[in-house]
Amino acid sequence: MIAGKKLHICLILLIALSLIPFRVFGQRYTVSGYVVDDQTRETLIGATIYHPESGRGTVTDSYGYFRFSGLSPGNHTLILSYMGYDQDSLMVKLVDKSLVISEVYLRQSFHSVDEVSIIAVRPDRAADRQVETSMLELSPKTIQSIPTAGKDVFSAIKFLPGIERTEPFSPLYSVRGGDPGENAVMLDGVMIYNPYHSSINSGIFNTQTIKNVDLLTGGFGAEYGGRNSSVMYITTKDGNSTEMHGEVEPSTFHSKVFLEFPAGKNASAIVAGRYYYDIFSEFIYQSQSYFYDFNLSYTARLSNKHRLSLKYFQSRDRNNIDFSSFYQVFGNTFGIDLYDDFNFRFEDRWKNLAGTIIHKWAMTPRIYMRTQLYYSAHQSENASGVNFQFDFADEATDTLNFNWNTNSIFTNRISDLCAKSFLNILLFRNNNLRIGGELNAYHFQNTAAINDFDQGSLENNSMLYTLFMEDKLELGPLIIRPGVRFTRYNGKDIHYEPRVNAVLNFPHGYSLKLAWGEYYQYVISMNTNEVEMNQAVDYYFPLTTYEPSKSVHYIAGIEKAIGSHSLLSLNAYYKNIERVYTFDINQTANEVLMLSDKLQQGSGDAYGGEIMYRGRIRNWSGWMSYGLAWANRQYPMTGMQKYPYDYNRRHTFKLVGNYTISESLEYNTSFLFMSGTYRSIEQILQNYYYYNPDAEELSFFPIWIPEGKNTAKMPPVMNLDMSIRKKLRQGFGKQIADKFHADESYLTVTIRNLLFFRRNVDYYYPISGIPRWEGKYLPVGTNLFPSIGFSYTIKF
Amino acid sequence: MKKRMRRSIYALMIMLFLPGCEKIVDYYIGFPQQPEITVEADTDQLNVFGVLRPDSIGGFNKSFVFVQRIWPALDFSTFSILPDVEVLIESVGEDGTLTAFPFPLSPPDANFKDTLYRPATGFTPVPGQHFRISCLHSELKDAYGELIFPAVPALTENSLSAAGGRISLSLKADSSIEMYDFYLKNNAGSHFIGRELSLDNEDLPVILYTNQPVEGAKLRIFAYENRLATYIGNSNTSLNFNKYREGFSTLDSGYGVFGALNFLDIDLGPVLK
Known part of the structure; x- marks a missing residue:
């Protein structure tokens, strides 16, 4: 009953807000259209449109589209600007109706400081993007400027505040104390499941195809749902519709190619691909590990009002590491028979596929519609196993034989067929209503086996229906955007998720931002990191017989624009994790038969603050941030005791800096300092016994056990990486580029892990017998050596 | 300008390299390279692996108890059996009367190759019998456990067939049995060919596949009672460090297991179909 009352209040408020401006304001006209690059015809996200006469402005949305309303009949000049582009003006004459302009062109400025700056700070007012309280943006330029990110989106985002890495060798990430499975990754509106490569621990998205990355770390609006923690929205390029351009980056292990070209009248296409082969594993372990991914894109500008895009993405990974042959060669070489019965292997096989068709329709200057149909699928099979026997008993009859036999196999398939659409209706110049719906048809298949024990399986088809509406209202310095999202999963109860974002702008560039929202999640990730050494994928699992997981976000932030190129922001957040799930994977089939019975419902919270300065000072650009965070969980399996x-x-x-030394030379650096995470450090040694009742053989394996969950703290982690990027003007590299008639060629030298003298501890091994570490845990980290990498890029 | 830039980069690098030195960081700046552990573990406990079984050799029952202790993770000294433990198995009668069977520490002999706590003659567990174990040590906490000895596995009538590499059978429901293991024994040796969990109050259909010839072979079916089956199934021995896992125990106090098994031998020769 209370929920019903809340819903009614929410709806009445929303409808009332959307109607007020109709009554208050009278007849005005609207100008709308796309802002595009004059050379490539690529839409520009976040370009500013300013009307000097009224002092008002707007920016293009994530589709490069703008709508400027409230203009009186007559002649008007709109000033268009975008970082790295020459400012331009647009003259419009409004007589008796609103105006849809097909495209407005901006020209790239050459050699400006803006062009090379890695940070685009646009403290614009009156834009949807500015209503979001916790929104971070990354451009391909920014991603490429982080030396250790290796041009990978998922490595780059870990340099942003509130986003933390998970396991040492995993691409998964946690946002503001949320589970890794609570992060949505969308590629042009398509939900991508496990967008990672296993071989190099990175993302599957080729940065050459990316136009923009928006990351919403909390308090996001009603348009986005299905995940409780964050949304990463990646927009890919449409392609150059005037002439062919491309980029080739050959290397020993990892080659990339990117081509964009006109594909008929008013149409463009992109073909891009990457291939990686791990030669190191081939030689050392005689194991084959590789991945490939490719993107295809076709965009047609059908008319002033219609655009149609077809996009296809596919990736495949095989990561097969068999240490057995390596250790046997090692044993034979040094005459050690310890490894004769040693088998140790990992094998991952992952596949991703996504295809979509998108129609964008500027129905009237005030109404914009986007409709999309997509299919997205992921499949992963991860197996690992150790089998090792050693005979102690020859020496002493009171000691058993040593026997370690452990293995796990987890498989997961998910497919998502989705149809969705939204309408963006500009009710008046200060009131924008967005209303939309989404239908998802899912198919899941999960299996799990640990130590030859079947842990249960699941096969499920389910449907999710979603409707959302949100209304953005500008009342002078106050912008408020209430919204609500209705969801119904598998024919069960309808849940509604009310959300509100508000921005209050003050003089001198200050603004106060607030957000509150409720979030439900029906598809969760099965955690296996208690069993798998390195959980590198989410195993998606539908909550068909459980209530959806739920979080409530409370966020308050202050922003201060410093000049026109810098921004200082301070955010405080509290996340009430009312309902969250974990798998007690240690429960055996003797205790629970179904995989779904291993699910345990718990709760938690996360709170903290983040301060971030981003911008440009002379030739320096970049950001630095400090975060202070707490996050806790409690589950029945740990006696409902709260633990970190x-x-x-x-x-x-976190610091990322770019120094532009000259037009052809730039220097990048990144630095991280992070407190240690809480871990379950082993304090007890208990032998586990294997008994073969037929052969009557008893053997053992030592297992180290922690006393409680996360009762120990790891030491802090520090990382420093640098790179220098030089545009080649002469020499061999330039000559190769000239042979291909390329416009530009670059050489990048990256030095990683400059603080290698201090080991970043990934694991503690409770192993004795090493004199220096007697009575201590042996710290093990991967940053033992610095590394230097070279890459050569040709752009044409 | 470039000179100044170069100098400042050098200075920055020196500043950053210095804290890279592990000792400086450990002792002067105060980032220890050891974990900060907040909870003390209780390690004064016994770790028991006790299995009762029905068969004997040379007049001695093959049941045994292997006892070690739990060690602090960084301070263990031996993997050998723990001597000086008083191991006592008691049979609990329906009226509560106790019959004691001492299990003294016994060195290897012609019948047994390991040093184990084993019964003297006269110990013959039977299905349905209720047993208790107590392991007492002067410096470590006592360990206790109990079990109901499982039944001999029983085939459903006319359910057995074996041909090629396929063996099909059905096992009668029995509440004292939690799990079955299947071994095929032929001239080439003994081969583990499958493991099944029992069903609640239902006969268990089993189909086993093997690349071993089944003609003339024997099938041995082991039946485990609940506590031993849970111990075997709960073996998170994964290659994983610094992750939460609980100690293995199906005892009432202490670590380890006190379990039992029974078995059935079937000659596959005459049942070929």
């Missing part, structure tokens, strides 16, 4: 969340880091300092 696995990936919470109390203090984090």
Whole structure:
């Protein structure tokens, strides 16, 4: 009953807000259209449109589309600007109706400081993007400027505040104390499941195809749902519709190619691909590990009002590491028979596929519609196993034989067929209503086996229906955007998720931002990191017989624009994780038969603050941030005792800097300092016994056990990486580029892990017998050596 | 300008390299390279692996108890059996009367190759019998457990067939049995060919596949009672460090297991179909 009352209040408020401006304001006209690059015809996201006469402005949305309303009949001049582009003006004459302009062109400025700046700070007012309280943006330029990110989106985002890495060798990430499975990754509106490559621990998206990355780390609007923690929205390029351009980056292990070209009248296409082969594994382990991915894109500008895009994406991974042959060669070489019965292997096989058709329709200057149909599928099979026997009993009859036999196989398939559409209706110049719906048809298949024990399986088809509406209202310095999202999963109860974002702008560039929202999630990720050494994928699992997981976000932030190129922001957040799930994977089939019975419902919270300065000072650009965070969980399996969340880091300092030395030379650096996470460090040694009743053989394996969950803190982590990028003007590299009639060629030298003298501890091994570490845990980290990498890029 | 830039980069690098030195960081700045552990573990406990079984050799029952202790993770000294433990198995009668069977520490002999706590003659567990174990040590906490000895596995009538590499059978429901293991024994040796969990109050249909010839072979079916089956099934021995896992125990106090098994031998020769 209370929920019903809340719903009614929410709806009445929303409808009332959407109607007020109709009554208050009278007849005015609207100008709308796309802002595009004059050379490539690529739409520009976040370009500013300013009307000097009224002092008002707007920016293009994530589709490069703008609508400027409230203009009186007559002649008007609109000033268009975008970072790295020459400012331009647009003259419009409004007589008796609103106007849809097909495209407005901006020309790239050459050699400006803006062009090389890695940060685009646009403290514009009156834009949807500015209503979001916790929104971070990354451009391909920014991603490429982080030396250790290796041009990978998922490595780059870990340099942003509130986003933390999970396991040492996993691409998964945690946002503001949320589970890794609570992050949505959308590629042009398509939900991508497990967008990672296993071989190099990175993302599957080729940065050459990316136009923009928006990351919403909390308090996001009603348009987005299905995940409780964050939304990463990646927009890919449409392609150059005037002439062919491309980029080739050949290397020993990892080659990339990117081509964009006109594909008929008013149409463009992109073909891009990457291939990686791990030669190191081939030689050392005689194991084959590789991946490939490719993107295809076709965009047609059908008319002033209609655009149609077809996009296809596919990736495949095989990561097969068999240490057995390596250790046997090692044993034979040094005459050690210890490894004769040693088998140790990992094998991952992953596949991703996504295809979509998108129709964008500027129905009237005030109404914009986007309709999309997509199919997205992921499949992963991860197996690992160790089998090792050693005979102690020859020496002493009171000691058993040593026997370690462990293995796990997890498989997961998910497919998502989705149809969705939204209408963006400009009710008046200060009131924008967005209303939309979505239908998802899912198919799941999960299996799990640990130590030859079947842990149960699941096959499920389910449907999710979603409707959302949100209304953005501008009342002078106040912008408020209430919204609500209705969801119904598998024919069960309808849930509604009310959300509100508000921005209050003050003089001198200050603004106060607030957000509150409720979030439900029906598809969760099965955690296996208690069993798998390195959980590198989400195993998607439908909550068909359980209530959806639920979080409530409370966020308050202050922003201060410093000049026109810098922004200082301070955010405080509290996330009430009312309902969250974990798998007690240690429960055996003797205890629970179904995989779904291993699910345990718990709760938690996460709170903290983030301060971030981003911008440009002379030739320096970049950002630095400090985060202070707490996150906790409690589950029945740990006696409902509250414990620190696995990936919470109390203090984090992150810095990314770019120094443009000259037009052809730039220097990049990144630095991380992070408090240690809480872990379950082993304090007890208990032998586990294997008994073969037929052969009457008893053997053992030592297992180290922690006393409680996350009762120990790891030491802090520090990382420093640098790179220099030089545009080649002469020499061999330039000559190769000239042979291909390329416009530009670059050489990038990256030095990683400059603080290698201090080991970043990934694991503690309770192993004795090493004199220096007697009575201590042996710290093991991967940053033992610095590395230097070279890459050569040709652009044409 | 470039000179100044170069100098400042050098200075920055020196500043950053210095804290890279592990000792400086450990002792002067205060980032220890050891974990900060907040909870003390109780390690004064016994770790028991006790299995009762029905068969004997040379007049001695093959049941045994292997006892070690739990060690602090960084301070263990031996993997050998723990001597000086008083191991006592008691049979609990329906009226509560106790019959004691001491299990003294016994060195290897012609019948047994390991040093184990084993019964003297006269110990013959039977299905349905209720047993208790107590392991007492002067410096470590006592360990206790109990079990109901499982039944001999029983085939459903006319359910057995074996041909090629396929063996099909059905096992009668029995509440004292939690799990079955299947071994095929032929001239080439003994081969583990399958494991099944029992069903609640239902006969268990089983189909086993093997690449071993089944003609003339024997099938041995082991039946485990609940506690031993749970111990075997709960073996998170994964290659994983610094992750939460609980100690293995199906005892009432202490670590380890006190379990039992029974078995059935079937000659596959005459049942070929």
